[in-house]
Amino acid sequence: AGAPDGTPAPIVGAGAAVPLPALARQSAARGLGGLEWAVGIPGSVGGAVRMNAGGHGGDIAACIESATVFDLRTGRSGVRGPDDLALGYRTSAVGPDDVVVGARLRCAAVDPDRARSELDAVVAWRRENQPGGQNAGSVFANPSGPAGPSGEEPGAGALIDGLGLKGHRLGTAHVSEVHANFIVADPDGSADDVAELIDFLADRVLAATGTRLRVEVRRVGFGAGDG
Numbered sequence: 573a574g575a576p577d578g579t580p581a582p583i584v585g586a587g588a589a590v591p592l593p594a595l596a597r598q599s600a601a602r603g604l605g606g607l608e609w610a611v612g613i614p615g616s617v618g619g620a621v622r623m624n625a626g627g628h629g630g631d632i633a634a635c636i637e638s639a640t641v642f643d644l645r646t647g648r649s650g651v652r653g654p655d656d657l658a659l660g661y662r663t664s665a666v667g668p669d670d671v672v673v674g675a676r677l678r679c680a681a682v683d684p685d686r687a688r689s690e691l692d693a694v695v696a697w698r699r700e701n702q703p704g705g706q707n708a709g710s711v712f713a714n715p716s717g718p719a720g721p722s723g724e725e726p727g728a729g730a731l732i733d734g735l736g737l738k739g740h741r742l743g744t745a746h747v748s749e750v751h752a753n754f755i756v757a758d759p760d761g762s763a764d765d766v767a768e769l770i771d772f773l774a775d776r777v778l779a780a781t782g783t784r785l786r787v788e789v790r791r792v793g794f795g796a797g798d799g
C-alpha cells in the first residue's frame with residue numbers, strides 16, 4: 573500500500589545481517605517510518621523474516637515486499653513475495669535449507685522527530701516490562717496471537733504468572749520476576765536447565781489450564797525439539 577494520493581510506499585532494502593535496531597533507527601532518521609516496532613528486538617533481518625518477528629502492533633508480515641532467499645539444496649537464490657513466504661504468527665515457510673540474504677520492506681514517509689519519539693517509547697516500554705540479563709526473549713507464543721501495541725493482552729506470561737511461577741528456579745535458570753514469559757539464565761547457566769524449565773512450564777500450564785503452549789524460541793542441539 574502506498575500513500576492515499578497513490579504514491580508508492582518507499583522501500584527499505586536491507587541485507588540479512590543488518591540488526592533490527594539499526595534498521596529501525598536508520599530508517600526513522602531518514603524519515604522512513606513503520607519499522608519502529610523493531611528497535612528493541614535483538615535479532616537480524618534474516619532471522620526476523622524466518623520468524624516473522626514483531627511487536628508493538630507491527631511485524632515483518634505487515635511490511636515485507638519481498639525477500640531474497642538462497643536455497644541450499646539447489647544452490648540458487650530467488651526472490652520470494654509474501655505469498656511464498658507464508659508468514660504467520662512467529663512462523664514462515666522459510667525452511668532449514670533456506671538462507672534469507674536480504675529483504676525489501678515497505679515504509680511510510682514520516683517526520684524523523686516523530687519517529688524518534690516512537691522509537692524512544694518502544695525502548696522505554698521494553699525496559700519497563702521485559703527483563704535484562706541472559707534471556708532469549710519470549711519463550712512461548714501467546715495462545716491467542718500477537719499482543720497489541722502495548723502488549724497488555726493476557727498471554728503465555730499471564731498463564732505462567734497465574735500459576736505463581738514467577739521466580740521459579742530450576743538449576744541455573746529461572747522464570748523472570750519482571751515477565752513470566754521470559755527465562756533468565758545465570759551468567760554460568762546451562763542450556764539444559766533452560767530447556768528443562770521450558771518443558772516444566774509447558775507441562776504445568778497444560779495440566780492446570782488445558783492450554784498447550786507453543787515454544788517460540790528455536791532450540792538447537794536438543795534433538796527432536798530443534799527448530
Ligand SMILES: Cc1cc2nc3c(=O)[nH]c(=O)nc-3n(C[C@H](O)[C@H](O)[C@H](O)COP(=O)(O)OP(=O)(O)OC[C@H]3O[C@@H](n4cnc5c(N)ncnc54)[C@H](O)[C@@H]3O)c2cc1C
Binds near residue numbers: 613616626673
Ligand atoms: C531479549 C529478546 C527480546 C526479543 N523480543 C522479540 C520480540 O519482541 N518479537 C519477536 O518477534 N522476537 C523477539 N525476540 C526473538 C528474536 O530476537 C527474533 O525472532 C529475531 O528476529 C531472530 O533473529 P536472529 O537473527 O536472532 O535469529 P536467530 O534467533 O539466530 O534464529 C531464529 C531462527 O531463524 C533462522 N535464521 C536466522 N537467520 C536466518 C537467515 N538469514 N535465513 C534463514 N533463516 C535464518 C535460524 O536458523 C532460527 O531457526 C527477542 C529475543 C531476545 C533475546
